[in-house]
Amino acid sequence: MDLLERAPIELKSWFLSLLGSFGVPQWILSVLSALLIIGTVIGVFLGLFALMSVMERKILARAQNRYGPNRVGFFRWRLFGLFQPVADGIKMITKEDLVPRTADKAVHFLAPVAMMIPALMVLAILPYGRDMVPAELDAGLLYFFAVGAGTEVAVFMAGWASNNKYSVLGAMRAIAQMISYEIPLVIAAIIAAMISGSLSPSAIVAAQGGFTWGFVPQWFVFTPWGFAACLVFYIGALAESNRSPFDLPEGESELVAGHLTEYSGFKYATFFMAEYVGMFAVCGMLVTLFLGGWQAPLPLLTIIPSWCWFLGKVCFVAFTMVWVRATLPRLRIDHLLAFAWKFLLPMSFAAFLAAACWHYAGRGPLAWFLSLAIVAVPYLILGTAFSNRFALSRRLYQFSE
Amino acid sequence: MICDFLKTCCADPLKLLGEWFVLLPAMVLLLSAAAAAVMRNLIRAALCLTLSFIALGIVFITLGAEFVGFVQLLVYVGAVAMVIVFAILLTRPDQLAKSGSAFSGLGPAGGAAAGFVALAVLLGFIFASPLAKKPLSAPVSAPVAAIGEALMGDYVVALIAVGILLTAALVGASVLALEDKQP
Numbered sequence: 001m002d003l004l005e006r007a008p009i010e011l012k013s014w015f016l017s018l019l020g021s022f023g024v025p026q027w028i029l030s031v032l033s034a035l036l037i038i039g040t041v042i043g044v045f046l047g048l049f050a051l052m053s054v055m056e057r058k059i060l061a062r063a064q065n066r067y068g069p070n071r072v073g074f075f076r077w078r079l080f081g082l083f084q085p086v087a088d089g090i091k092m093i094t095k096e097d098l099v100p101r102t103a104d105k106a107v108h109f110l111a112p113v114a115m116m117i118p119a120l121m122v123l124a125i126l127p128y129g130r131d132m133v134p135a136e137l138d139a140g141l142l143y144f145f146a147v148g149a150g151t152e153v154a155v156f157m158a159g160w161a162s163n164n165k166y167s168v169l170g171a172m173r174a175i176a177q178m179i180s181y182e183i184p185l186v187i188a189a190i191i192a193a194m195i196s197g198s199l200s201p202s203a204i205v206a207a208q209g210g211f212t213w214g215f216v217p218q219w220f221v222f223t224p225w226g227f228a229a230c231l232v233f234y235i236g237a238l239a240e241s242n243r244s245p246f247d248l249p250e251g252e253s254e255l256v257a258g259h260l261t262e263y264s265g266f267k268y269a270t271f272f273m274a275e276y277v278g279m280f281a282v283c284g285m286l287v288t289l290f291l292g293g294w295q296a297p298l299p300l301l302t303i304i305p306s307w308c309w310f311l312g313k314v315c316f317v318a319f320t321m322v323w324v325r326a327t328l329p330r331l332r333i334d335h336l337l338a339f340a341w342k343f344l345l346p347m348s349f350a351a352f353l354a355a356a357c358w359h360y361a362g363r364g365p366l367a368w369f370l371s372l373a374i375v376a377v378p379y380l381i382l383g384t385a386f387s388n389r390f391a392l393s394r395r396l397y398q399f400s401e
Numbered sequence: 402m403i404c405d406f407l408k409t410c411c412a413d414p415l416k417l418l419g420e421w422f423v424l425l426p427a428m429v430l431l432l433s434a435a436a437a438a439v440m441r442n443l444i445r446a447a448l449c450l451t452l453s454f455i456a457l458g459i460v461f462i463t464l465g466a467e468f469v470g471f472v473q474l475l476v477y478v479g480a481v482a483m484v485i486v487f488a489i490l491l492t493r494p495d496q497l498a499k500s501g502s503a504f505s506g507l508g509p510a511g512g513a514a515a516g517f518v519a520l521a522v523l524l525g526f527i528f529a530s531p532l533a534k535k536p537l538s539a540p541v542s543a544p545v546a547a548i549g550e551a552l553m554g555d556y557v558v559a560l561i562a563v564g565i566l567l568t569a570a571l572v573g574a575s576v577l578a579l580e581d582k583q584p
Contacts, residue, residue: 104442104444104445107444107445107448137467138467138468138544138545138546139467139468139471139545142468142471142472142475142545143471145475145479146458146471146472146474146475146478146479147474149474149475149478149479149480150455150474150478152479152483153448153451153478153482153483156483156486157448160444168490172487172490175483175487179479179480179483182479198546199545
């Protein structure tokens, strides 16, 4: 079992020592070592993206009582349509790449690249398993959000360079949404960092190790403040990765496809890929911060390697995101922003206070009760206020009429 | 001499690359800042300015100031660049062409002079500070925990004052935005 646990690391060092025995210089080995890690991480996540692109359609189809893609196979074997991503990839590469005549061509070309780079860079600090962090940074959490900030610039570049009204409107909506939801997202992340006393993701995972009474894992999600912060982070993550029900920057019914309107062929595919990889990265962060990272849920199950747990949890969170997409309708832009500023932000502050009380009240039963009260009371007040305000109010138009 | 240089290159190119890598983001920073100053297309100028913010963050990181570098990226790329871009988008181009900027009467020479005066003032303060008199010996390291303890200990009053200032700015901004809703 220990062998399987350390298999990726052992494999890499075995390969490098094999090369070293042939007299390959040390510096080539260290470059190769870095490239191997980068290649594995990118390969795994692009593979997950391919799988996700077909699984999402399958799950949505199941939710809507139809089959979904089930034709594409390998010669005679259909394999439930699992080869759909290959067909999609070939289609995307061979499609004509259209650039509008009035577009800002250089910026139009650079936008998908600028979108992809941060999505891949944030993968560097996630702890994929025990002792498996590509880049161990003291301020890893800060790195995650600092690099992720580049996405907003990329979305703006795409919207502006297309020289299309739908694109600009979509980009402005997307940026307004990303900036608004980034605040509750970051505050929810800070709560986990505050309780574990470190900004390093591996230290946050380590702080969630161990079991209460021998079988309840000490993940942050199993505390009142952690549960609230986890939900806030989850909603923020949905909005940051432009997923349904917050996908109105690309709302087909009003904006064609938002900032993606003028993109086709492989540039569109790059945007699509960057969005999914970014979604996996933010799911990985959610798992790291609140769902115990690579820790197993039961002492018995520690025989399964830690990296399997991490990937399994990430896939589960990604699955719930598809589930949400199949269930909830799209929000309106003013509801969306009001929800961020009037509900999520106060809730994240409440969770913050609850976490502080939990820590200073000794992390015992009293702390549990106190933090539960601090989270539940604002939730009930804000929730009733919101459901009263938005239930049967008349729609008021200020600018459009 | 050249032979020695080549020998060190072949022995450990990574170390050499590490030493020279510091210069690359600095050059990107200077070039993109210059491009931002001279470009006619406002949006492209703003994007160049964003690139120079990113390069400045990387310069900080390569110099060992990890925390400052990340905060530079988070605040300047994530927030300030977006504010600049929104300001450009919300300005009507016909007004912009008519009035020009407040400093457009000065011309390039006036702009350069103003820039040099600002640089001289900054350099004066930098060389007057006690930091400039310290010899540059060991590489500076600033662990995140130490920065956090300093912010929450010695500089806690300043931190809270900045927090109050930002909250006041936020409240002021929302009041300004609310005003046109009143009948």
